[in-house]
Amino acid sequence: MLPSTAYLVVMEVAMEIEGHGALVTGASRGLGRALAELLAARGARVALVARDPGPLGDVVAGIRARGGNAHAIAADIADKDAIHRIAGQAHGTVGEIAIAIHNASTLGPVPLRLLLDTECEDLAAVLETNLVGPFRLTKLLAGAMALRGAGTIVHVSSDAAVEPYPTWGAYAISKAAQDQLSRVLAAELAGTGVRVLAVDPGEMDTRMHADAVPDADRGALQRPADVAARIVAMIEDEARAPSGARIIAPSWSAP
Amino acid sequence: MAAALRSAPELATAEVPRDAVSLVVIDRARERIELAAFRALPELLDAGDLVVVNDAATLPASLRGTTAAGAPFELRLSAPVDGSRLYGVVFGPGDHRTRTEHRAAPPSIAIGEVVRIGGLSATVAALAGRRIELVARASEDRLWQALYAAGRPVQYAHRRELLPLWSVQTAYAARPWSVEMPSAGRPLTWEVLLGLRRRGIAIARLTHAAGLSSTGDDALDRALPWPERYELPRATVDAIDEARARGGHVIAIGTTVVRALEAAADGGELRAGSGVATLRLDAAYRPRVVDGIVSGLHAPGESHFELLRAFAPRDRLVRAIELAAAHGLSSHELGDSCLIV
Numbered sequence: 155m156l157p158s159t160a161y162l163v164v165m166e167v168a169m170e171i172e173g174h175g176a177l178v179t180g181a182s183r184g185l186g187r188a189l190a191e192l193l194a195a196r197g198a199r200v201a202l203v204a205r206d207p208g209p210l211g212d213v214v215a216g217i218r219a220r221g222g223n224a225h226a227i228a229a230d231i232a233d234k235d236a237i238h239r240i241a242g243q244a245h246g247t248v249g250e251i252a253i254a255i256h257n258a259s260t261l262g263p264v265p266l267r268l269l270l271d272t273e274c275e276d277l278a279a280v281l282e283t284n285l286v287g288p289f290r291l292t293k294l295l296a297g298a299m300a301l302r303g304a305g306t307i308v309h310v311s312s313d314a315a316v317e318p319y320p321t322w323g324a325y326a327i328s329k330a331a332q333d334q335l336s337r338v339l340a341a342e343l344a345g346t347g348v349r350v351l352a353v354d355p356g357e358m359d360t361r362m363h364a365d366a367v368p369d370a371d372r373g374a375l376q377r378p379a380d381v382a383a384r385i386v387a388m389i390e391d392e393a394r395a396p397s398g399a400r401i402i403a404p405s406w407s408a409p
Numbered sequence: 410m411a412a413a414l415r416s417a418p419e420l421a422t423a424e425v426p427r428d429a430v431s432l433v434v435i436d437r438a439r440e441r442i443e444l445a446a447f448r449a450l451p452e453l454l455d456a457g458d459l460v461v462v463n464d465a466a467t468l469p470a471s472l473r474g475t476t477a478a479g480a481p482f483e484l485r486l487s488a489p490v491d492g493s494r495l496y497g498v499v500f501g502p503g504d505h506r507t508r509t510e511h512r513a514a515p516p517s518i519a520i521g522e523v524v525r526i527g528g529l530s531a532t533v534a535a536l537a538g539r540r541i542e543l544v545a546r547a548s549e550d551r552l553w554q555a556l557y558a559a560g561r562p563v564q565y566a567h568r569r570e571l572l573p574l575w576s577v578q579t580a581y582a583a584r585p586w587s588v589e590m591p592s593a594g595r596p597l598t599w600e601v602l603l604g605l606r607r608r609g610i611a612i613a614r615l616t617h618a619a620g621l622s623s624t625g626d627d628a629l630d631r632a633l634p635w636p637e638r639y640e641l642p643r644a645t646v647d648a649i650d651e652a653r654a655r656g657g658h659v660i661a662i663g664t665t666v667v668r669a670l671e672a673a674a675d676g677g678e679l680r681a682g683s684g685v686a687t688l689r690l691d692a693a694y695r696p697r698v699v700d701g702i703v704s705g706l707h708a709p710g711e712s713h714f715e716l717l718r719a720f721a722p723r724d725r726l727v728r729a730i731e732l733a734a735a736h737g738l739s740s741h742e743l744g745d746s747c748l749i750v
Binding site (some may be wrong): 214225226227228237238239241242243245246247249250251294297298300301302303342345346 | 462574613644
């Protein structure tokens, strides 16, 4: 009889944040920025990915000024040719990546419009950013995580993935598909030590929210930093955020 | 030696899709040489065996540069990027379609000169013949951005078309330490990796900075492979100890894994941690840690063929290559494979 370890990929690390490499997309503002800042404050080496180098550089400079370890990767997650560049620069600057957060996403053209008024090309572009891009990047990160026997991949979802809100069509479809991407990956990676989560952050006071709902009462919205704290707590708490789960952040509380 | 008198078998050079790779199996215990599909690897190994891979990603290590005087050259990185420091070999104008030994000599470059490389400025810190050491005058983030924006995979003349970076990465590539693909792992698809697990075959990893396989310069090439950096995790040493304890074999995916493991056992006991591998594999070398190997196919006369002689006698390797040639299998880094167990 073989010892049970023979059936497992070699386990190396527990899910800790300090000293580990992390990658966050859409990291120049909103939830992505808050996540990157918090992970860096907790001692992670963080690769921040965003399209616009200006705001991205400011966020990275801010993290470094507070003593954090942060690296800027200016790239568009929807650009197929940029994916190996993103993974290569991230591994080159922060080393092995233990945490990957797919946060970048697009609503498509705003103001939002009815699905049947949405151009086919706009739907395809939303899927590239919110679904296919994260899939491509996961393909480059999950293998090394599986060999190390540890890693967490987080997909930022939305209640639009579940509720058929009129005019949110392209975004909603992409998020529903991303939720299923997350579940299938979790099923296929079961037992490897790689955890895959989908997290609905709830409504936040971000530029994306203002683009979608310009007349919202901002005072009633969550602050991105508070949601980021919850998501980081989930990353640390495998028992209460198991692989394959779709978690609604506002109703999940840290122990 | 009858085999040596026959002309060397010709192997094809076509790129083989990762999930369609063939495997020539040299089974030393059963004295058999046979053909299998690479995807059958889990069935060809025994439950309890341990597979060790090199998880280094492949750098886009070929970069275009110009000297201070404006003369063009190609820089091929030969080692991992170390902060802002780049180590490599310089070539004159031209590209990989010219055989390395026929490439034009590099233009005149002096120590202290500031050259342009991948859109950045870099100071020449050291120079020894065609070997060069540069210090990039840019932040770490900008240096990495420039490498990935301007660099291309190192290629050789047997393949004319330009290879995209994805085609020289394994499914588990992590830190970009290699300047050429640790290509024995290319056919390890997720199907094979998870199939190994299901069969009770553990998988462990190390990171080894695979270097250049040719520079075109006789004196430099005779000294290849140069010392290469590696990192061996504690967990992999433990996995090897456990495999041995249960009577399992340690199967290296590629010669870079052999080099790292054998170097780490140089003191007698296998030691985890970072190191520099200097040993050379050849017919006289008796591996201490590694029991079997997965490798590409290499015809007699190629330097890589000689490395495999550490695992099987020449006549058996020649017979394996003859079988591969008879079935139209491909050599080189994007071709078919062999397994010696």
